[in-house]
Amino acid sequence: MVRYRRTPAWRWGGAECDLCSTPITFVINEATGRRIPVNVLPDGAGNVAAMKIGNNLHGYVLSKARPVIAPGYRSYMPHAATCPDRPRPKPAPKRPESQQLGLFDPPDNHHRTENDT
Numbered sequence: 511m512v513r514y515r516r517t518p519a520w521r522w523g524g525a526e527c528d529l530c531s532t533p534i535t536f537v538i539n540e541a542t543g544r545r546i547p548v549n550v551l552p553d554g555a556g557n558v559a560a561m562k563i564g565n566n567l568h569g570y571v572l573s574k575a576r577p578v579i580a581p582g583y584r585s586y587m588p589h590a591a592t593c594p595d596r597p598r599p600k601p602a603p604k605r606p607e608s609q610q611l612g613l614f615d616p617p618d619n620h621h622r623t624e625n626d627t
């Protein structure tokens with residue numbers, strides 16, 4: 511029973527990181543409706559722009575389409591970027607494509623010989 515972890519924080523729309531217990535809050539992505547976990551305090555280095563509307567933060571992730579923090583918005587840091595306990599996303603596995611192709615018969619040939627006989 512770990513109920514207590516989610517109580518007071520949830521009342522004000524915040525939460526804690528499951529991994530490091532840092533208080534976090536969510537920015538509702540204006541484009542997708544998804545909630546982006548961010549650090550509670552605005553952070554000029556963050557790439558999430560958010561504006562408080564009612565009890566929620568609404569905003570967007572800076573991108574080529576919207577590269578600046580619009581007036582009235584503040585920048586927040588996605589918690590994932592700073593969470594000390596979060597497993598780092600593994601870099602995309604490098605595919606030694608040329609090697610892999612060399613290990614197997616070209617798939618096309620393989621198929622044909624099995625089906626056509």
Ligand SMILES: [Zn+2]
Nearest residue numbers: 527529530593
């Ligand atoms: Zn964390």
